[in-house]
Amino acid sequence: xxxxxxxxxxxxxxxxxxxxxxxxxxxxxxxxxxxLHVRTxxxxxxxxxxxxxxxxxxxxxEAEKATRxxxxxxxxxxxxxxCHMEVGDKAAVISTVARxxxxxxxxxxxxxxxxxxxxxxxxxxxxVLEHTNVPVEVIVGDAISxxxxxxxxxxxxxxxxxxLMAAAD
Numbered sequence: 001x002x003x004x005x006x007x008x009x010x011x012x013x014x015x016x017x018x019x020x021x022x023x024x025x026x027x028x029x030x031x032x033x034x035x036l037h038v039r040t041x042x043x044x045x046x047x048x049x050x051x052x053x054x055x056x057x058x059x060x061x062e063a064e065k066a067t068r069x070x071x072x073x074x075x076x077x078x079x080x081x082x083c084h085m086e087v088g089d090k091a092a093v094i095s096t097v098a099r100x101x102x103x104x105x106x107x108x109x110x111x112x113x114x115x116x117x118x119x120x121x122x123x124x125x126x127x128v129l130e131h132t133n134v135p136v137e138v139i140v141g142d143a144i145s146x147x148x149x150x151x152x153x154x155x156x157x158x159x160x161x162x163x164l165m166a167a168a169d
Contacts, residue, residue, distance in 0.1 A: 001030045001031070001032050002028070002030065002031055002032065002104045002105070003032045003034060003101060003102060003103040003104050003105075004021055004024075004031060004032065004033055004034065004103060004104065004105050004106075004107055005034045005036055005094070005097065005098045005101060005103040005105070005106045005107070005134075006018055006021055006033065006034065006035055006036070006070070006106075006107050006108075007036045007037070007038065007090075007094050007106070007108055007124075008035050008036065008037055008066065008067055008070040009037065009066055010065070010066040010067070010068075010069055010070075011109070011141075012109075012141055013109035013110055013111050013139075013141030014070065014108075014109045015069065015070070015073065015109070016109045016139045016140075016141045017107045017108055017109035017137075017139040018035075018070050018073060018074070018107075018109075019073070020107060020137070020139050021033055021079075021107050022073070022074065022077050022079055025077070025079050026077070032080075032082075033074065033079055033080070033081040033082070034081065034082050034083075034084060034097075034101055034103065035067055035070055035071070035074075035081055035082070035083045035084065036084045036085075036086065036093075036094060036097055037063040037066050037067050037083075037084070037085050037086075038085075038086050038087070038088065038090040038093045038094060039059040039062060039063060039085065039086070039087045040087075040088075040089075040090070041087050041088060042055060059085065059087055060085065063085035067083055067085075071083060084097060090124045090127075091124050091127030091128045091130075091131055092127075092131060094106065094108075094124075094128050094131075094132070095128060095131040095132040095134070098132055098134040099132070099133075099134065103134055104134070104135070105134065105135050105136070105137060106128065106132065106134050106135070106136045106137070107136075107137045107139065108124075108125055108128065108136060108137070108138055108139065109138075109139045109140075109141050110123065110125045110138050110139070110140060110141060111141050125138055
């Protein structure tokens with residue numbers, strides 16, 4: 001039986017990864033699917049004003065919302081699964097859970113990005129690839145938005161121009 005970990009966050013990109021796993025399950029019903037949703041912990045200056053029970057309840061409720069589309073999709077296709085929720089650094093938790101569950105593979109969805117954006121963006125996918133020994137299959141999601149395609153390079157170009165003008169003075 002092959003164990004596959006699918007990190008989900010409710011985004012279309014994680015749905016693309018999940019659909020890949022469902023397709024694989026249709027030809028190999030021995031596949032064991034584990035969904036994982038990782039919540040970012042509250043910053044300390046906020047956490048000290050919220051009880052541990054309330055924080056846990058909030059994270060549980062948000063994980064429920066984020067995993068509902070994935071759980072519904074798996075249910076629609078009759079794919080058995082286990083659902084996990086953790087709090088912490090997303091990349092580190094994904095790697096740790098994959099090892100703890102003895103997963104054979106991690107299947108992740110990622111957004112299409114241009115090379116400039118990938119250069120300055122420290123993505124979760126990149127961090128998981130650095131942290132884990134478990135094979136990772138990256139499923140490319142939807143095309144990047146026009147803001148990312150044109151806005152980010154324009155903003156960087158403008159910032160560089162201002163720095164060069166400031167240095168020239």
